[in-house]
Amino acid sequence: MSALIILIGFSLLAALGFLGAFVWSVRGGQFDDDYTPSVRILFDDTINPLPSDKSTPQTASK
């Protein structure tokens, strides 16, 4: 069943690529800080923030 060989080949290729990306991200310190990133996206850093009904983000309690 050669199509299976091809599909498994491509799937392994994708999986290995993702594994490589994973190793890269771990060694690059992407996951050293697993809290700040979730807060950082709440700020857009715009000079003139667009009107919003919320002024400050609420931090989720843990």
Add this chain to the structure above:
Amino acid sequence: MSSTIAIDAHPPVVMDEFQYDNKIVRNFAIATVLYGLIGILVGVLIAFQLAYPFLNFELSYTTFGRLRPLHTNAVIFAFVGNGFFTGMYYSAPRILKAPMWSKKLSYFNFWGWQAIILAAAITLPMGLTTSKEYAELEWPIDIAIAVVWVAAMINLLMTMVNRRSEHIYAAIWFYIASFITVAMLHVVNSLALPISLFKSYSVYAGVQDALVQWWYGHNAVAFFLTTPYLGLMYYFLPKAANRPIYSYRLSIVHFWALIFLYIWAGPHHLLYNALPDWAQTLGVVFSIMLIAPSWGGMINGLFTLRGAWDKVREDVVLKFMVVALTAYGMATFEGPMLSLKSVNAISHFTDWTVAHVHVGALGWNGFLTFGILYWLIPRIYATPLHSQKLANFHFWIGTLGIIFYAVPMYWAGWTQSSMWMQFTEEGLLKYPNFLETVIQLVPLYILRGIGGVLYLVGFAVMIYNLLMTAKNGTLVETETARVPSVASSWKPSKGEYWHSRTVERKPVLLTVCALIAVAIGGVIELVPTFMVESNVPTIASVKPYTPLELQGRDIYVREGCYVCHSQMVRPFRAEIERYGEYSKAGEFVYDHPFQWGSKRTGPDLHRVGQKYPDSWHYNHMEDPRSMSPGSLMPPYSFLLDAPLDTATTAAKIRAMQTLGVPYEEGYDQIANRDLMKQADQIKGRLKQSGIETQSDREIVALIAYLQRLGTDIKGNNGNVANLN
């Protein structure tokens, strides 16, 4: 003696200024809304076509078989695709704190994508289709898709390289994984041998084509409908709630587990089909494992609102997002259950699958898109949403629409399966006439259509609401952002080589380029080696199609017959009783592309050859209800008069020869002679039944194909020949 102490001066923080482009976001949002409307309208029409066949309007362009692919492509690639780009072009610059790398690539992505959608909207009703579900578009459009998609990917990756935020937020990971994987899936599944500008044959055949198609079909759902939208969820839900995601750590686990597991689950679309058992089992095992990361994502999203459920009561955006996540959770629990063989035996080919698909599409993709649009449009137009009441109305009628859609389809699925499988005490089929099960479903099809109408009404209300919101405000085309420059915010530690910015740039590009290069190499090297010489066990009595049958087959493909009819008798007692011997892998080795179908609105056709006389087929195509009272099948009377284009016969034979079908050398030169001989024979048999027709009509070719189906392993007396 006095001394001085040197004080290290901290370098000043340098601020960079740049603009976010809201215009591209607005453009994609408009496209999202427009195509969502069209996709749902076509969906409502085809839903009612199943209950009222006259709604096919007796035109080739508007039959269910051609419109259903239009509906799926409009919803998946036009609505969800544009919805993804809307969210990506808004969120990626703000997450990475950098404008998109290339404005030209951004607008190339936008206009290129719209051009592709337009091409699909034109070609599908014209009957230009490869018949591969969710991948029906012909080869020039496939190339355009690959180009536009990769261009958008490059734009995002280069923006990531230029980012001012060291950390790459989870949403971006989801976007990147989607781009890379969909590109690979699309290319592999689209490999075809063109014979003209809008006709091609899959390089794979039969079982192998089915495998590749559903590897794509499953993963298109995974990496087009799911991972991009999870990325959007990770950005827009926290923004809408103004709270950080519940557990950022969980998002990391969610992402990496999901992308490792998703790619292996495709075979669960082919259980009990003519596929190796171990491949089916592989698909099942990975499907069950998928519950964990999928539900991890749902939990992460819903728990972000923990302690803030009062907000959900007030904020319609959060309402939409909560239902979206709940639908995601339901669909990703049901999917693994449907992959279990005992459940799949019930659900496959029935409307249960339709219910499952639409909980995901209407609930997860639809509602998340609505939530994002309701949050986004007021922001980029700098004005409050026109009407909260209308938005809430949309929410409730949309939810009702989903319920009215899904519940009747679950009911229909169970009805179909139980009626198909039941035996009397005497051991005979309790419902031998397939039509009995079809007629039973009509009220459920009407209810499903009503569900579609409710959803459509909500959608129309949203359009009005967003239009009025835009009218009340002015588009903020760009927003200026001030962010610490890279030099100010990135502080490589001494000895921390891996934190070096220059190194961090390269591994990503290296990974992507390596993947692309190896994929291309793999395609070039593997495909000719494996595909042209089929390794599927052959059955000696299986022969290539005759030229007339091949032409008839292309008409079958063009009209989308596979949308309602399967060609796969499963090894169940009820199916063998109803249709004949179960289907063997070796019977499909010359099928470029395979036609197993995934839905039985009508009966399976794999053993229909020689079951009815030619005249039955002729009358049935002209008016299905003349031969099958109560049938929901659209009339195909236009086939009776349409001339068969025999000019293409030689090219088709040569293409098949290139793909490994063993026609004798030079057969293309004499193929039309054999074609006319066979057509004259059919004409003669029709005449004996009192039907006058010319031998060069399309109906004759179609009859030839239908009479051929499943006959290779039948002996002259109609019984199954000895297969030893």
